[in-house]
Amino acid sequence: MAENKKFDPQALVEEIESKFELFQILNEEGEIVNEAEMPELSNEELVELMTRMVYTRVLDQRSISLNRQGRLGFYAPTAGQEASQIASHFALEKQDWILPGYRDVPQIIWHGLPLAKAFLFSRGHFAGNQAPEGVNVLSPQIIIGAQYIQAAGVALGLKKRKADAVAVTYTGDGGSSQGDFYEGITFAGAQKSPAIFFIQNNQFAISTPRSVQSVGKTLAQKGIAAGIPSVYVDGMDPLAVYKVTKDARERAVAGEGPTLIETLCYRYGPHTMAGDDPTRYRTTDTDNEWVAKDPLVRFRKFLEAKGLWDEAKEEAVIERAKEEIKEAIKEADKAPKQKVSELINNMHRGDLPYNLKEQLEIYLEKESK
Known part of the structure; x- marks a missing residue:
């Protein structure tokens, strides 16, 4: 006869949490620490990924400057989240749909939204919400978490059409506390819809530390309640983010349903440029700790060791970005006033x-x- 054991619900929680280990391929020194999981990317693709990350960092710097000059409206800084944002997008296909949060403008730009339209969105101009034909993006969602429900609906539509595509959406750690978050992943899981849900855990929901929001060891484990595969990944590691996204997409188009991915990352700037002061809730030590994990520095070291990147290449990208941003803001300035x-x-x-x-x-x- 089987021995009777006292039921211990806390032990069950701890057992589940112990399964969520941080997935990483590149360490902070740009060294491969997980050779078996290295994604199949050509040298040209590796360089292109770095190019997009550097370009996005410049775009963030210029957007902050333009905002301070009064030439942009609402803006949420992205520096520090390039691996989470750009490497995840790099694993997608043109036919996939992106439902961004308000910090996720870089992904929809690389998906085909013209820079000038991104600037018009920031200004609140209706033309900024009009994506060109064939660019499968929705406008950045301001309501926190609402894009999760929308993504579940788009994904179900893709499934019914038997499309070779997925719906991808992003929110922050604060968004994972919203009711819409749970409704979206639960519905998509029940329908086995082709969706990829990202939680970009940048440590602070505006000013609320992640530790205050949830006692869970990870945010990824929330997906277990919906019965969907869930991943906890180093969001400062572009190769790791790319790999888990690529795998999630393959499962989704194969009919295996959605995936929840938590990217552990950090935003170096304020929550938005609308008066937030991160020095009131973050310490210099915390900032410095995450600066040491900078995704651009990490990936630069990796590429330089392979002889694929140097200062001249990076400067060329920076100058190209500055010029294209300059022309895009001129184009946005020409839009008729609303x-x-x-x-x-x-x-x-x-x-x-x-x-x-x-x-x-x-x-x-x-x-x-």
Whole structure:
């Protein structure tokens, strides 16, 4: 007869948590520590990945400067998250759909959204929400976590169409505390829809430390409740992020359902440029600890050791980025100024309620003068 054992729910939690080990391929010195998991990337692809990461860092620096000059509106800095953002996108295909959060503009730019439109989005211009034909992106979601539900719906649509594509979405560690987060992964898991859900754990949901949000060892383990594969990856390691994303995509298009991926990373700047001061809730020691893990430094060391990267190549990328950003902001400046009448007509199709009809008439008259 089997021995009776006292049921210990806490031990069960600890057993599950012990399974989530941080997946890594490159250490902080740019050395391969997991040869068996090295992704199949050509030298040209490795250089292109680095090129996109450097370009994105420059874009972040210039966007912060443009914001301070009053030439951009809402902006959420991305420095420190290049491996999480760009390496995950690098594993996708053109036909895949991206449903970004407000910090995930770099991914949709590399997916085909023109830079000028990204700047117009920041300014709140409706043209910034109009992606060109064939560019499978939705506008960055401002409501925290809402993109998870949308991604579950898009993924189900792709499944019903038998499309060779996945729906990919991103949120932060704070977003994983939202109800929409659970609804999205639960629905996608139940439907076995081709979705990849990212939690970019950059340690602070605005000013709230991740440790205050959840007592769980990881955020990735939340996917277990939805019955979907879940991964805890070094989000400062571009090769590791690429590999887990590539694997998740292959499973999804093979009909095996969604994956939840937590990328452990850090944002070097403020939460947004709208008055956040990270020095009020982060210490210099914490900042320095993560600066030592910088994804660009790590990947640069790896490529330099292979003879694939040098200072001249990096400077060429930086100058190209500066020039293209300069031209894109000029193009954005040429966009016609928005009118209140356009706002009303864009937001409301068909018959307007009487109060908006009155307002529309008022503004049409003002704008005609």
